Amino acid sequence: QSALSQPASVSGSPGQSTTISCTGTSTDIGSYNFVSWYQQHPGAVPKLVLYDVGYRPSGVSGRFSGSKSGYTASLIISGLQAEDEAHYYCSSYRGDRTWVFGGGTKLTVL
Amino acid sequence: QVQLVQSGPELKEPGASVKISCKASGYTFISYSIHWVRQAPGQRLEWMGWINTGTGETKYSQKFQGRITFTRDTHANIVYMELTGLTSEDTTLYHCARVTLNFGGYFDYWGQGTLVTVSS
Numbered sequence: 001q002s003a004l005s006q007p008a009s010v011s012g013s014p015g016q017s018t019t020i021s022c023t024g025t026s027t028d029i030g031s032y033n034f035v036s037w038y039q040q041h042p043g044a045v046p047k048l049v050l051y052d053v054g055y056r057p058s059g060v061s062g063r064f065s066g067s068k069s070g071y072t073a074s075l076i077i078s079g080l081q082a083e084d085e086a087h088y089y090c091s092s093y094r095g096d097r098t099w100v101f102g103g104g105t106k107l108t109v110l
Numbered sequence: 111q112v113q114l115v116q117s118g119p120e121l122k123e124p125g126a127s128v129k130i131s132c133k134a135s136g137y138t139f140i141s142y143s144i145h146w147v148r149q150a151p152g153q154r155l156e157w158m159g160w161i162n163t164g165t166g167e168t169k170y171s172q173k174f175q176g177r178i179t180f181t182r183d184t185h186a187n188i189v190y191m192e193l194t195g196l197t198s199e200d201t202t203l204y205h206c207a208r209v210t211l212n213f214g215g216y217f218d219y220w221g222q223g224t225l226v227t228v229s230s
Contacts, residue, residue: 036216045222046205046220052216091155091216098171099145099160101154101156101157
């Protein structure tokens with residue numbers, strides 16, 4: 001079962017916006033709006049930052065937003081801050097009661 | 111507050127089995143499923159499967175089918191994951207994570223992780 005496809009790395013300067021893409025197939029992202037995103041700092045546990053494509057859990061900054069088009073979901077982080085530097089993983093429901101994660105993207109804040 | 115607390119690190123020989131626990135607290139245990147996700151150092155998250163804590167129904171990733179078993183103790187609010195036939199490729203960090211029982215679902219709380227090392 002192949003992972004969702006994410007760019008290995010992205011970068012941006014403080015205050016700028018950046019977008020991380022997550023590409024799947026017709027059996028996961030293309031069929032369901034059950035895409036979630038996780039932020040992981042080194043040595044820490046993954047933290048949910050978006051669910052169901054674009055919904056933010058309580059406590060997550062409004063600078064995080066999401067969208068989906070076709071087989072690709074996107075995480076948009078606006079007003080980049082140093083604390084946003086981390087790995088980001090997407091996940092999607094894949095049908096038949098299974099889930100899949102993306103390969104992860106390292107965000108560097110320049 | 112919601113907590114998922116996992117058992118400690120394990121050192122196993124190739125071919126052995128390992129059983130890891132995940133104790134839930136701070137919410138109604140049977141209202142959420144528990145999934146298992148593993149992550150090798152510096153590598154991506156890998157979904158392994160899940161257990162419906164109310165019914166005991168399980169679903170495993172095809173990759174682990176045949177050598178993975180999830181069980182639960184609804185009195186102690188604990189979920190167990192047993193992985194057999196260990197190889198060096200199983201040396202990694204294993205997380206449990208809570209997911210709503212609604213269709214779809216997302217991983218909103220995670221255990222701290224249990225490091226399993228497979229070495230002779």
